[in-house]
Amino acid sequence: MFPNSFEYMAPTTLAEAVELMQRHEYDAKVLSGGQSLLPMMKLRMAAPPILIDINSIDELRGWKEESGFLRIGALTRHSELENAVELRDRYPLLAETAVWIADPLVRNRGTIGGSLAHADPASDWGAAMLALHARVEGIGSGGERQIPMDDFFVDTFTTALEETEIATAVLVPKPAGRTAGRYLKIERKAGDFAIAGLAIHVVLASDGTVAEAGFGICACGPVPLRGKRAEEYLLGKKLTPETIDDVSRMVPEDADPEDDLRGSAAYKRDVLRVFAERGLSDIAKELQGEGVVG
Amino acid sequence: MKIQLRINGRTKESDVEPRKLLAYYLREDLGLTGTHIGCDTTNCGACTVLLDGKAVKSCTVLAVQADGCDVMTVEGLEGEDGLHPLQTAFWEEHGLQCGYCTPGVLMSGYALLQSNPQPSEAEIRSGISGNVCRCTGYVNIVKAIRSASAKLAGAADDTPSESAKEVAASGKKSD
Numbered sequence: 481m482f483p484n485s486f487e488y489m490a491p492t493t494l495a496e497a498v499e500l501m502q503r504h505e506y507d508a509k510v511l512s513g514g515q516s517l518l519p520m521m522k523l524r525m526a527a528p529p530i531l532i533d534i535n536s537i538d539e540l541r542g543w544k545e546e547s548g549f550l551r552i553g554a555l556t557r558h559s560e561l562e563n564a565v566e567l568r569d570r571y572p573l574l575a576e577t578a579v580w581i582a583d584p585l586v587r588n589r590g591t592i593g594g595s596l597a598h599a600d601p602a603s604d605w606g607a608a609m610l611a612l613h614a615r616v617e618g619i620g621s622g623g624e625r626q627i628p629m630d631d632f633f634v635d636t637f638t639t640a641l642e643e644t645e646i647a648t649a650v651l652v653p654k655p656a657g658r659t660a661g662r663y664l665k666i667e668r669k670a671g672d673f674a675i676a677g678l679a680i681h682v683v684l685a686s687d688g689t690v691a692e693a694g695f696g697i698c699a700c701g702p703v704p705l706r707g708k709r710a711e712e713y714l715l716g717k718k719l720t721p722e723t724i725d726d727v728s729r730m731v732p733e734d735a736d737p738e739d740d741l742r743g744s745a746a747y748k749r750d751v752l753r754v755f756a757e758r759g760l761s762d763i764a765k766e767l768q769g770e771g772v773v774g
Numbered sequence: 775m776k777i778q779l780r781i782n783g784r785t786k787e788s789d790v791e792p793r794k795l796l797a798y799y800l801r802e803d804l805g806l807t808g809t810h811i812g813c814d815t816t817n818c819g820a821c822t823v824l825l826d827g828k829a830v831k832s833c834t835v836l837a838v839q840a841d842g843c844d845v846m847t848v849e850g851l852e853g854e855d856g857l858h859p860l861q862t863a864f865w866e867e868h869g870l871q872c873g874y875c876t877p878g879v880l881m882s883g884y885a886l887l888q889s890n891p892q893p894s895e896a897e898i899r900s901g902i903s904g905n906v907c908r909c910t911g912y913v914n915i916v917k918a919i920r921s922a923s924a925k926l927a928g929a930a931d932d933t934p935s936e937s938a939k940e941v942a943a944s945g946k947k948s949d
Contacts (some may be wrong), residue, residue, distance in 0.1 A: 481795075481814045481833075488775065488792035488838055511836075518795075518834045519816045531792070559828075582906030585819055585882065588828040589835065670903045671817075692789060 483521035490533040494619065494648065497534055500687035502529050502621050502675040503643040510646055511535070512555060512594030514733075515586045540593070540648060543567070550652045551617075554593020562587060571652060573661025573681050577608040580663055583671035593647040596632070599639045599703065602673040606633060606704030608663060610696030612654045633703035655683045657691050660766045662759035666751055668742065674699040675742040678731065678755040682719070682763050690714045695756070700748050701736035709733055710756065719764035728756035777841040781806070782850030789808040790837045791912040799837035800847060808848040808877050812906070819905035822878035823847050829885035831904070848877035851884065859929070860884055860922040869918030881906045881920045891930075892923055 491497040501508055509528035511517060512535070515705050520526040534540060540555035543564075552561070560566070562578035581587055581604045583596070595605045596616055606629075607614075615626040616639050634640055641647060665677040681694035684766060693714040695707030709730040717723045732749035737747050775930050777788045781804065788803055800806040800823070812820030821832040824846035851858040860883055864942065870876045879902055886901035887894055893901060898919045899912065907915060 482798070483793045485793055486834070490838075501845075514835055514836070514839075515816060518836070520835075522795075562872065583819070584901060585822055585831050585875070585904035586834075589825075589830045613920065687818050702912060 481522040481709060483518070484527040486528060487530045488705065489530065490534065490596070492536045492538075492539055494539050494646070496644070497537060497646055498619055498621070500530075500532050500614075501646060503774040504532075505643055508532050508644075509521055510597070511596075512597070513557065513590035513651045514594075515590040516594070516598045516600065517599055517602045526599060528713075534646065538681045548654055548741075550654065551735065552592055552652065554591060554597075554649055556565070556592050558582075558587035558590050558595070559584065560729065561592065562650045568653055570659060571612075571661075572659065573608050573612060573663060573679060574652075574663050577679060578603050578753065580604055580665045586671070594652055596650065597639055597641060597647045599633050599635075599637050600673075601636050601702055602677070602699035603704050604665065604674070604679075605679060606700035607679040607696035608661075609650060609652075610679075610704055610706045611661070611681040611694030612652050612696075613681075613692075613694055614640075614650050617646055617649040617651060618642075618645040619648050626651065630706065636702045639682050640701040655692065657683045657685055658767055659692075660763040662762055664755040664759050673742075673757070676737070676748040676755070678752055678759065679758040680756070680763065682760070682767070684713075684767050685718075688768065689716050689720055690719065695731055695734075697731070697735050697752060698736075699742070700752065703733050705736065707731045707756075719760060721755045721761075724757060724764065727760060728753045731756040741773050775838050775841075777838055779840050779842065780844045782846055788837075792836060792838050794837045796823070796835040796837045796840050796845070797827075797832040799840075800845075801834060803837075806847050806849055809894055810877055812874065812878075815916070818875070818878070819882065820878040822881040822905065824881060824885060827885075827888070829882050829904075846881070848880055849893050849925050850879060858884075859925045860887065860919070861939035863864065863918040863925065864915075867914050867918040867921055869910065869915045875905055875907045879907065880917055883915075883922070886919070887923055887926065891926060893919070 507529045511531045511533040532536045540553045543552040558578045558581045561574045610629045615628050616632050662680045666675045677698040679696040683692035685691040693711045695710045698704045710727045737745040737748035800809045812818035816834045823832045826843050857949040881907050882902045898916050
């Protein structure tokens with residue numbers, strides 16, 4: 481199979497890419513890892529007349545810690561985050577999530593920026609970045625701006641990025657204490673999209689209470705969703721069997737699943753409840769030692 | 775568009791249409807038909823090749839994106855002394871039946887052994903999870919990769935100056 485004909489451009493600087501995006505507007509589509517866009521083009525679900533391949537733009541690669549956050553370049557491949565040993569302690573949810581994305585071959589090519597900009601309802605990174613309270617950095621004719629995750633996903637396959645904007649990085653806030661993360665996903669077969677997925681991020685204060693809580697849900701609504709009720713409830717509390725039980729019942733309340741070939745809405749809600757219970761119990765053990773404070 | 779790339783160690787220059795996928799470029803323009811096209815929708819992994827050392831699905835990379843890159847296909851596994859130990863292991867352990875998925879599985883297995891010369895069974899299974907086999911099943915494929923891993927480690931022991939990784943990279947048969 482092959483896509484419709486298109487004009488191919490491969491700028492080597494971000495400035496050049498921004499200029500091309502402004503010149504071609506609606507006709508231009510950014511090509512990053514291409515693991516969703518190219519199949520869609522081959523199936524003729526997408527047929528952009530111009531592809532702007534950003535893979536040669538070195539300034540979009542890699543990550544570094546800046547004041548208050550970890551800046552992950554948009555071109556960072558899933559496999560790089562899966563294997564980033566130096567990020568395991570403070571940003572455990574990154575590797576936890578990356579390993580669940582598709583398969584090793586796709587992870588070698590797909591990028592975090594491309595995945596977020598694609599805005600699939602089942603986006604693993606979408607769930608994780610919501611849980612981490614991250615922001616997406618974009619650049620366009622109006623210069624740079626940061627978009628909080630809560631405003632980023634507008635609808636299925638639609639983000640807050642303007643037609644001429646390019647996602648340049650994801651900004652993950654530095655945790656203010658001991659942190660743990662879990663990504664739980666159920667799929668029909670290895671490497672598939674989620675039937676339901678839940679990303680959990682917890683930071684404990686020195687007194688053992690929850691200082692930061694994040695819950696990101698995917699494949700259970702038109703866009704990845706935040707478990708707001710669970711987050712608000714958990715702040716300032718300790719991770720006890722009782723609070724974990726309460727929270728696990730709140731997570732599905734913020735989901736909006738539909739019956740489809742992957743399962744019924746009721747089933748997906750129940751999966752989320754079980755995931756919240758399992759993930760938080762695991763996190764409690766990791767951060768508090770074997771015995772969960774009762 | 776003009777592209778120049780290294781394929782199995784040889785430099786190639788071509789003029790390709792931007793919409794041509796790498797898998798089709800390898801098969802149709804270069805005659806390297808060892809790279810198979812299975813699902814053509816990024817699911818099956820039959821088209822797996824190494825792009826700058828990383829295993830990728832060549833049906834989901836444009837040929838123009840490989841400009842300036844190093845590409846290794848299944849044809850690149852065999853060395854002057856014959857089959858690569860990984861290929862021999864697939865033969866010995868019956869790691870294939872119809873053989874359609876085999877070039878892709880070999881490339882995933884090769885990439886895995888490059889980064890992790892002594893993988894556990896779980897690591898092998900995870901390493902080939904992007905490659906679909908519809909007839910043999912995975913038991914003998916996993917056995918074959920384990921056997922190749924042991925052979926390559928043995929070869930490394932015989933030549934202490936080289937790690938198993940380097941032996942694997944040389945593409946030479948170990949015995």
